[in-house]
Amino acid sequence: MKAIIIIFVKMVGVENLSRKEQVIRAASELFKEKGYAATSMRDLAHALGIEAASLYSHIKSKEEILQALCFEMAKRFRRSLEEVESADINFSEKLRRGILGHIRVMAEELTASAVFMNEHRHLSQPYLRDFLLMRINYINRFKKIIESGIAAGEFKKVDTKLAVMTLFSSLNWMPLWYDPSGMINPNQLGNQLADMLIDGLKTK
Numbered sequence: 001m002k003a004i005i006i007i008f009v010k011m012v013g014v015e016n017l018s019r020k021e022q023v024i025r026a027a028s029e030l031f032k033e034k035g036y037a038a039t040s041m042r043d044l045a046h047a048l049g050i051e052a053a054s055l056y057s058h059i060k061s062k063e064e065i066l067q068a069l070c071f072e073m074a075k076r077f078r079r080s081l082e083e084v085e086s087a088d089i090n091f092s093e094k095l096r097r098g099i100l101g102h103i104r105v106m107a108e109e110l111t112a113s114a115v116f117m118n119e120h121r122h123l124s125q126p127y128l129r130d131f132l133l134m135r136i137n138y139i140n141r142f143k144k145i146i147e148s149g150i151a152a153g154e155f156k157k158v159d160t161k162l163a164v165m166t167l168f169s170s171l172n173w174m175p176l177w178y179d180p181s182g183m184i185n186p187n188q189l190g191n192q193l194a195d196m197l198i199d200g201l202k203t204k
Helices: 002-011 019-034 041-048 062-085 091-108 110-118 127-151 160-171 186-201
Strands: none
Touching: 019 041, 019 062, 019 110, 062 091, 062 110, 062 127, 091 110, 091 127, 091 160, 091 186, 127 160, 160 186
16 A cells, blocks of 8 residues: 555655645545545555654644545636636537536546545535535536527537536546546547537537
8 A cells, every 4th residue: 555655646746745735645545545434544644654643743634635635626627617618619619628627637636536526425514515515516607508508509409407417427437437548638538528428419
């Protein structure tokens, strides 16, 4: 386990990170591998090669790490969509760029994205409520792009809730199967997925 974390830390350039950031990145690996509930602070200390007591000078609790991961990823997804929403382009292109931005954020942080998707349910209140509101807002902004595309005649008159849920069901599995060392890069993957989804929405 310790070797896995060391390799991961070298890959992300740990020398440029604060100790707290190192702790969060190492924890994200453990949360993805073992699950949040099954990971202890002792596990994290062991993976980092330090005493458990030393962790508390950098982080208050295991949940603080989960909060940092979930809310930082939520902000990254939101920022990627804000750039798209303000662009003077048609709705088909906005949806494409939204999909590409979402995939780009996940590809940059595959481990954190997996934790974001699967472990957020362990957040306590009011953090879980705030996180879910952020996620619903983000999804609804994609829904609005589709609704606007329908109103403009670019998209068919479809059930927009079904359309957006289909979109996110396709997008959010990516951290579990995507291999960054494979032949397809995130941009190619995003365009292929966008082609399939947007072609199904477009009016003939």
